[in-house]
Amino acid sequence: MIPLPTAPRARLRSAALALLLFLVAGVVACGKDTDAPADGGPVQLSVFWYGNQRRAELTEQALQAYTRRHPGVTFRVTWQGSDGYYQRLATQSAGGNPPDLFQLDEDYLTEYAQRQIALDLTEFVDRRRIDLTRLSPSLVQSGTVNGRVMAVAAAENTPALVYNRGLLRRLHLREPNPDMTYDQYVSWARQVTVRSGGRVAGTMDPSADIRALWVWLRAGGLEFYRGRQLGFTADDLARWFEFWQDARTSRATPAAAVVQAANSGDPARQLVVTGRAAASFAWSQQLTELQRNTRDELALAGLPGAANAQWARASMYWAAYRGTRHADTVADVINFLTNDPQAGRILGDERGLSANLDIRQAVQSSLGDRAARLSATFETAMAERFGPAPPPPPPGQARIRALLRTAAERAESGRATGRTAAADFVEQANTALSG
Missing domain, CATH: 3.40.190.10 (Periplasmic binding protein-like II)
Incomplete structure (x- = not known):
């Protein structure tokens, strides 16, 4: 199984806000x-x-x-x-x-x-x-x-796997299900790559996706944030990066350059519609727009791991x-x-x-x-499995998203090891949250 995160070892310094919002406060007070x-x-x-x-x-x-x-x-x-x-x-x-x-x-x-x-x-x-x-x-x-x-x-809205049902039928492969562990999911993705002769990888690499990381952390008893600081350690994030590096090595995911083209989240660039992967991590509500970008039939499944790690968002x-x-x-x-x-x-x-x-x-x-209709039915069914919602993120999350993408792409491309990229992210995130 994918190693679960460990408990945080130290608390980071408190969050601060951007200068422009500081100026806004003075106006609002009046x-x-x-x-x-x-x-x-x-x-x-x-x-x-x-x-x-x-x-x-x-x-x-x-x-x-x-x-x-x-x-x-x-x-x-x-x-x-x-x-x-x-x-x-x-x-x-x-x-x-x-x-x-x-x-x-x-x-x-x-x-x-x-x-x-x-x-x-x-x-x-x-x-x-x-x-x-x-x-x-x-x-x-x-x-x-x-x-x-x-x-x-x-x-x-709910995070989901959007997968190419038409492709899987042509390859005579089963569809992913919400009860898969991460190991089982990557094993399934490798089968897609092999069965397609390497033309289509099994899954998008979601290591830069804050939604996927947050759900994984919750499955291990952690949160992305604890109050106004990170709720996990560099070791936790390194395990996440290294897991997806192993998936890349086994060809369950595409090459780093292909993955990074989809890291922006633009629906038109998602690998499940460009034909580069059989499944992408997305919002369930995006299914309609994603479907417009491909002739193949798309469908939805829950993210791998514990369903109660997700919440009504x-x-x-x-x-x-x-x-x-x-x-x-x-x-x-x-x-x-x-x-x-x-x-x-x-x-x-x-x-x-x-x-x-x-x-x-x-x-x-x-x-x-x-x-x-499929998106609505999926979300209604998932609601029964949701866990409690965490508090809203502290100030600075937009910056944290950008830092995570940078760190993940360094690990994806081999410009840094997963452990180095994770350590750099935690240091930079600490600075961003503490001002």
Whole structure:
């Protein structure tokens, strides 16, 4: 079996934040927490999110549905791709012109909460202005920082193996299953490589993937973070890198150059759709987009190892600006996007499965796309096996992601041993988290 991680030997120094967010804090401190009735007006709320054209169209439709019910409330919307989104959001806040309602992901939630950029929503949850009773406890926990509700999950998503079912049928090989150990999974992947005559490797190498590493750590009783520091040692990470180095040597994974082309996470570059591997590590909700990039039939399986090492993850969150003049109205819009059946039908599964369990069930039955239905069915089945959610990551996770990718690629390419790359990562991560 793959060696499980050992307990951390030392605590790292506490986390600090980027200079730009430091400047933002000064501006936010001057903001007001006044509000306006949800049905009052006229009120215009600014809304900002990242995503593609389809997300923009559906989100605007949902906001228009809110306006039809509350004619006094209109929206000024702005959206863009993910690249540069957080730089623009921080610049807007520092310049005193932040959006009233904006989209966050787990990399930045704690930063925006601790710098008091995001509005504390606890009061609205306590008063049921934002109703979270139909969200799973883990999903509610994922938006809670230091006991305060700082954001609400816009949807739920789950890490998964996306595999080429059509290829496996042609090779007369069994499909992966969620009860495989990592050793069994790599053994299965070697069979794919051999049976295909080396034309297709069995699996993507996920050593640079923070999702896969985090789940593996939890299977060994660890977390990626312990408070504001790493929750594992260089020895733990070295075992992870060395395991995948062995998989590469046995040809269960492709060459390093092929793997690194897919490390960005761009769906179009995933090896399961470029034909370079039979399986990739991805988000289950990405199945629809991945399927568009290949003629072969794709399917989903759980990650190798203990299923309860996974948890209900928010694909992204809705958060409000602490200085908004319309806090009560913003809270009502968040509640609408979270709990209203019409909003749920409009938004569908574009950001992931609805955070509201009732709406999720209703939307799941109406999905027209095969891949979307398969993704919804998979996530619903996995929910029964989830473990508890960890707290949101500390400030600096975006930097930690980048450092992990650099360290993993050094190990993948042989520019450093797994042990050296791991030691360098831990040192650099310590610096990034401690400032």
